[in-house]
Amino acid sequence: MVxxxxxxxxxxxxxxxxxxxxxxxxxxxxxxxxARNILGDMATDEQVALKQAELGLDQPLFTxxxxxxxxxxxxxxxxxxxxxxxxxxALATRLPxxxxxxxxSMTLVAVIATLLGMAAAVKGGWVDRVVQVGAVIGDAxxxxxxxxxLVTVFAIQLGVFPAVSTISPGAGAAAWVASMTLPVIxxxxxxxxxxxxxIRSAVIxxxxxxxxxxxxxxxxxxxxxxxxxxxxxASPAGLTIISLQFIGLLGGVVIIEQIFALPGIxxxxxxxxxxxxxxxxxxxxxxxxxxxxxxxxxxxxxxGALNPKVRVS
Amino acid sequence: MxxxxxTGAVTLVTALALAGCAxxxxxxxxxxxxxxxxxxxxxxxxxxxxxxDPAQAHVGxxxxxxxxxxxxxxxxxxxxxxxxxxxxxxxxxEARTKLTxxxxxxxxxxxxxxFDAEAVKANFDHFKAANGRQAAQLAAYESTEVVDEDTVVVxxxxxxxxxxxxxxxxxxxxxxxxxxxxxxIATDPVGSGPYVLDAAGSVAGSQYTFTAREDYWNxxxxxxxxxxxxxxxxxxxxxxxxxxxxxxxxxxxAQAITQAEGAGKELVAYQTDWAGLLLFDxxxxxxxxxxxxxxxxxxxxxxxxxxxxxxxALGQGSTxxxxxxxxxxxxxxxxxxxxxxxxxxxKALLDEAGFGDGFSFTVPTVAGFETILAVVGQQLADVGITxxxxxxxxxxxxxxxxxxKFPAAFFFLFQGEPWVAINQIISTSALYNPFDSSTPELxxxxxxxxxxxxxxAELAKAVNTYVTENAxxxxxxxxxxxxxxxxxxxxxxxxxxxxxxxxxxxxxxx
Numbered sequence: 059m060v061x062x063x064x065x066x067x068x069x070x071x072x073x074x075x076x077x078x079x080x081x082x083x084x085x086x087x088x089x090x091x092x093a094r095n096i097l098g099d100m101a102t103d104e105q106v107a108l109k110q111a112e113l114g115l116d117q118p119l120f121t122x123x124x125x126x127x128x129x130x131x132x133x134x135x136x137x138x139x140x141x142x143x144x145x146x147x148a149l150a151t152r153l154p155x156x157x158x159x160x161x162x163s164m165t166l167v168a169v170i171a172t173l174l175g176m177a178a179a180v181k182g183g184w185v186d187r188v189v190q191v192g193a194v195i196g197d198a199x200x201x202x203x204x205x206x207x208l209v210t211v212f213a214i215q216l217g218v219f220p221a222v223s224t225i226s227p228g229a230g231a232a233a234w235v236a237s238m239t240l241p242v243i244x245x246x247x248x249x250x251x252x253x254x255x256x257i258r259s260a261v262i263x264x265x266x267x268x269x270x271x272x273x274x275x276x277x278x279x280x281x282x283x284x285x286x287x288x289x290x291x292a293s294p295a296g297l298t299i300i301s302l303q304f305i306g307l308l309g310g311v312v313i314i315e316q317i318f319a320l321p322g323i324x325x326x327x328x329x330x331x332x333x334x335x336x337x338x339x340x341x342x343x344x345x346x347x348x349x350x351x352x353x354x355x356x357x358x359x360x361x362g363a364l365n366p367k368v369r370v371s
Numbered sequence: 372m373x374x375x376x377x378t379g380a381v382t383l384v385t386a387l388a389l390a391g392c393a394x395x396x397x398x399x400x401x402x403x404x405x406x407x408x409x410x411x412x413x414x415x416x417x418x419x420x421x422x423x424d425p426a427q428a429h430v431g432x433x434x435x436x437x438x439x440x441x442x443x444x445x446x447x448x449x450x451x452x453x454x455x456x457x458x459x460x461x462x463x464x465e466a467r468t469k470l471t472x473x474x475x476x477x478x479x480x481x482x483x484x485x486f487d488a489e490a491v492k493a494n495f496d497h498f499k500a501a502n503g504r505q506a507a508q509l510a511a512y513e514s515t516e517v518v519d520e521d522t523v524v525v526x527x528x529x530x531x532x533x534x535x536x537x538x539x540x541x542x543x544x545x546x547x548x549x550x551x552x553x554x555x556i557a558t559d560p561v562g563s564g565p566y567v568l569d570a571a572g573s574v575a576g577s578q579y580t581f582t583a584r585e586d587y588w589n590x591x592x593x594x595x596x597x598x599x600x601x602x603x604x605x606x607x608x609x610x611x612x613x614x615x616x617x618x619x620x621x622x623x624x625a626q627a628i629t630q631a632e633g634a635g636k637e638l639v640a641y642q643t644d645w646a647g648l649l650l651f652d653x654x655x656x657x658x659x660x661x662x663x664x665x666x667x668x669x670x671x672x673x674x675x676x677x678x679x680x681x682x683x684a685l686g687q688g689s690t691x692x693x694x695x696x697x698x699x700x701x702x703x704x705x706x707x708x709x710x711x712x713x714x715x716x717x718k719a720l721l722d723e724a725g726f727g728d729g730f731s732f733t734v735p736t737v738a739g740f741e742t743i744l745a746v747v748g749q750q751l752a753d754v755g756i757t758x759x760x761x762x763x764x765x766x767x768x769x770x771x772x773x774x775x776k777f778p779a780a781f782f783f784l785f786q787g788e789p790w791v792a793i794n795q796i797i798s799t800s801a802l803y804n805p806f807d808s809s810t811p812e813l814x815x816x817x818x819x820x821x822x823x824x825x826x827x828a829e830l831a832k833a834v835n836t837y838v839t840e841n842a843x844x845x846x847x848x849x850x851x852x853x854x855x856x857x858x859x860x861x862x863x864x865x866x867x868x869x870x871x872x873x874x875x876x877x878x879x880x881x
Contacts, residue, residue: 091770098429099769099795099802100507109502140504141421142557143575151575206607214615214634221611222603226578228571316605319612321577325604329419334766 066358070351074344081343082126082336086119090334096140113139126340135344136337138330145341148326153345155225156322159238159311163245164304170250172289172296175257179265180284189258192251201310205244205317212240222319241318245311249303256299260292267291293364301357305350410879411597412861415609415621417871419576419602423560423568424551425494426501428541431643431785431870436600438874439581440481441562443543444472444491445535449876451698451867453535456589457486457545457563461538467530467824474521478588480547480563488517493548495525498541508533508542532790532820532827565593565874577602592875613855620856620863622871625685628853637858639872640687640851641865644783645694647846648734648747649796652778653808660730661778665720667842671710672717673754674747680848683743687851694796694844695835696786698867700828706839717754729755732778736760737768744781747847775805786849787868789831793817797838813837 093109094101101109110116114125129136135145178189213221223237264270265288273283312324319325323342330338418432428437446456458472478486492515499509511531516524527534537543550561558575560568565587572580581598601618603609610627612618614634623631628638650670655662676690693706721727736744740760748758758779763771772780784796784803796803798817816833823830838844852870856863856877864876 088764088767090764090766091774092766094770094773094802095766096504097502097506098504099773100505100791101802102507102510102800105502105506105510109506112502138421141427142424142554143422148575206611209611209615213611217615221615221617222601222608223577224617226572226574226580228569317608317611319577319601319603319605319608321574321602325419325576329604332765 063355063359066355067351070348070355073351074347077347078127078130078340078344079123081340082123083119085334085336085339086122088334092139092334092336095334126337130340130344135341138338139335140333145337148338149323149341149345152321152323152326155320156308156311156315156324157349158234159241159245159314159320159322160304160307162238163242163249164300164307166242166246167249167253167303168296168300170246171253171300172257174250174254175296176261176284176289178254178258179261186258189251189254193255196248196251199248201244201248202313202317204247205241205314208240208244209317223321225321237318237320241314241320244314245307249307253296253299253303257292257296260295261288264288264291290364294361297357297361297364301353304353308346308349410595410860411599412595412620412874412877412879413599413601413618414871414874414877415603415612415618416600417604417609417622419604420579420600422557424501424503424556425541425544425546425560425562426498426503426551427557428544429504430540434540434869435871435874436579437541437544437560439564439566439579439598439600440560440568441544441546441564442478443539444474444545445539445543446875447536447539447866447873449864449866449872453539456539456543458538461535463824467532467822468527470525470527470534471518472523472525474523475588476521478563480550480561481567481584482547482549482561484547484549486545486563487520488523490545490548491515491523492517493551494545495542497546497551503541505541508537508540512542530821532823533788536788536791563588565589566598572599594875594878598874613857616857619861620854620877623853623855625687625851625853628685628687631855635858636855639854639856639863639865641854641867642688642696642849643785643852643868643870645691645696645786645846645849646743646781646783647691647694647844647848648779648781649772649784649803649844650779650842651772651775651803651805651808652732653841653843654806656775656778656806658730658732658778660724660726661732663724663726664841665724666726666730667845668710669717669720669724669754670751670756670845671842672713672720673751673756674710674845674847675712675750676847677712679743679746679750682746684848684850687853688848690848691846693835693839694784694786694846695789695792695831696849696868699786699789699792699831701789701792701831701835703832703835703839706836709839710842710845714754721755727755729757731757731759733759733761734780735763735768735771735777736781737763737765740781747781769802773802773805783850785868785870789820789828789834793820793831793834797834797843808843 093106093113093115097105097109114122126136137144138148174189178186209221212219219236219240224233225237270283270288273287312328315322315324326338327342416436420433420436421427425441428434442457444456444458446454448454457475457478459475460473462471474488474491480486495512495515499512511527511529511534513526513528518524545563546556547561550556565584566581567584569580569582579600583593583596587593601612603612603621606624609621610623610630613621613623613631613636632638650661650667652658652661660666671692680686680688680690691707692709693703695701744760751758771777794801798804799807799809816837820827820831820834854863860880862878862880863872866872866876
């Protein structure tokens with residue numbers, strides 16, 4: 059087990075380095091005159107040249123990359139070129155918002171999708187039809203449209219929730235809950251039915267297996283069969299889809315954060331990319347890749363714990 | 372059974388969350404009654420503040436938040452008049468390279484430091500050394516001589532007709548010398564302005580809360596007890612925040628006017644930009660046709676500006692054929708109708724110039740320009756001109772425009788002071804004159820503006836007339852800035868040549 063984890067972590071680090079090198083090179087060759095972007099259209103050529111030297115933009119790719127990487131391995135991701143904010147600081151203030159949004163949403167998706175998927179598989183009938191139709195609708199309506207509908211109804215018409223984030227250090231937990239509710243609902247509606255459908259298929263598939271028939275013939279209750287055997291065997295499929303959704307959501311949450319003006323990683327990434335603020339872009343990439351690696355590792359471990367068949371030796 | 376328990380728990384949690392939010396969130400601003408000193412102004416800001424260091428201050432949208440913690444040396448009134456603020460009076464020597472500023476002697480910064488001549492010198496030197504986002508404003512700055520405690524002489528390398536204006540902008544923001552070189556200035560502004568940052572109500576990238584500073588030296592400019600800037604870069608978020616009452620004022624798109632008015636908000640429209648084509652290649656380096664003035668004029672005649680304004684900006688704006696704005700002092704009324712829509716005349720001019728069979732040129736495009744370029748391209752195609760578009764990454768647009776990569780470009784550009792406009796799009800050092808187009812006649816006119824002192828704006832009318840008659844550009848219209856305010860709470864006066872009003876232009880409803 060320990061060897062497995064170490065192996066996966068090692069592979070993760072290789073992946074992280076590869077992506078860092080690739081991203082840095084892509085940004086380098088994108089040909090942006092960042093100094094000009096910083097100083098605007100009124101700056102003189104001398105001022106632009108001065109800024110380029112100050113940021114080290116006149117250095118070759120390798121010097122710049124190794125300079126950045128050397129600091130990065132010591133935990134210093136540099137400072138934003140447009141503000142003087144340290145990248146680590148910028149990420150530290152924004153990551154909790156994004157992670158809260160993603161983790162709360164995906165936890166709810168996991169719980170609700172499992173319940174719906176099981177109900178659809180076991181009970182069939184209208185529950186099944188709702189899940190089937192809902193999966194199509196949930197996939198078809200883009201998250202941002204749902205978000206706008208929710209804001210119009212619950213923030214503008216009913217005034218129950220704020221239309222845009224009210225999160226601030228002094229505002230307390232109530233502001234967090236209020237600001238997160240509509241975005242979370244938008245994400246959950248968007249994601250829950252497709253997960254439910256996957257879980258439904260997996261549960262139905264398990265019910266058709268011989269072992270279920272054997273268990274039934276031995277007089278084991280339906281409830282025990284479902285919760286102790288079927289669900290357990292169906293869980294890898296569910297976990298996989300939810301982990302894929304989690305990873306997809308790290309990117310998809312950008313639009314939701316924009317619409318609700320949540321101070322997460324999304325707006326930071328969009329701004330930095332549009333401006334060519336390489337230190338921030340690199341920081342966002344590193345953090346995102348790290349989260350993806352951790353999530354994948356956790357899913358593998360969870361799968362192993364739930365299902366001995368996929369457990370690594 | 373277990374299934375039911377779980378469902379019940381989920382329902383309970385959801386219900387609790389909903390109930391909790393209804394009590395705590397609400398979304399309605401928690402202001403005191405309007406018209407009192409305790410009133411709150413909540414602004415939906417289009418851009419984020421990247422650093423509170425005054426040397427990193429910006430123009431337009433991004434100047435407004437700096438006006439809360441910082442005073443400027445000179446105050447720019449809504450109509451553009453320059454009035455005393457931290458500087459009580461100022462005057463140039465004859466060569467206009469030495470500017471003497473007399474300063475207030477009763478002002479302190481929020482950290483208790485005194486505002487004096489040394490502080491002004493420290494700020495200018497800091498701004499120059501930082502080479503920040505508006506470094507261009509102090510491009511002509513050389514040094515500051517401290518004459519006495521409340522007098523400085525600013526030495527310039529050459530006359531800069533916009534310098535006094537700059538002292539009402541980023542370059543005029545005065546921070547406490549004790550804080551300027553500390554790392555903390557980026558997140559904690561220390562100025563002499565009407566408000567001080569409240570860290571507990573602020574989140575980087577999201578919201579900045581300011582509270583009124585006690586004993587501020589000019590209570591007339593301190594109209595609110597609290598000023599909150601909510602960063603809302605997304606237009607949908609701004610509209611939602613406005614309509615739901617979370618912000619008192621913000622900019623929205625023209626398409627949102629009906630919804631905002633339906634929610635009882637009041638439109639305040641004004642103009643700060645012009646939209647149109649910059650015909651860079653006036654020497655015909657890449658596209659020989661563009662070297663002929665008749666071809667450039669033909670482009671102008673081919674454009675049906677009225678239809679373009681109606682189609683692209685829902686009629687929110689004014690058509691124009693000149694690049695200088697009505698508030699610049701260099702605006703010439705008659706020039707706006709210099710090129711009435713006349714496709715036949717355009718074709719005739721092209722024929723005369725030997726391009727009757729048409730010609731083609733390429734402009735860069737970024738997300739958001741597609742529709743405009745398609746419509747403009749269609750009108751040009753009607754007279755035989757082919758305008759191709761080439762996609763460029765948005766972060767490359769400005770440098771691509773300035774590098775001479777394209778013979779022409781479509782852009783939205785700020786209509787500022789005449790000297791600013793000249794150095795942005797007309798002079799040989801202007802970024803948006805990438806082929807360094809000039810003629811001795813034009814250069815003479817520009818030199819006259821630079822040396823013109825108080826008459827420089829008037830003298831720039833000749834520059835305006837020259838570039839319009841020689842069709843250096845093909846302007847389309849000046850789009851309206853669509854600012855909405857909540858008329859029950861606040862009033863707003865537009866600030867000329869500024870994307871959003873200065874904070875002093877907002878007042879609580881009495």
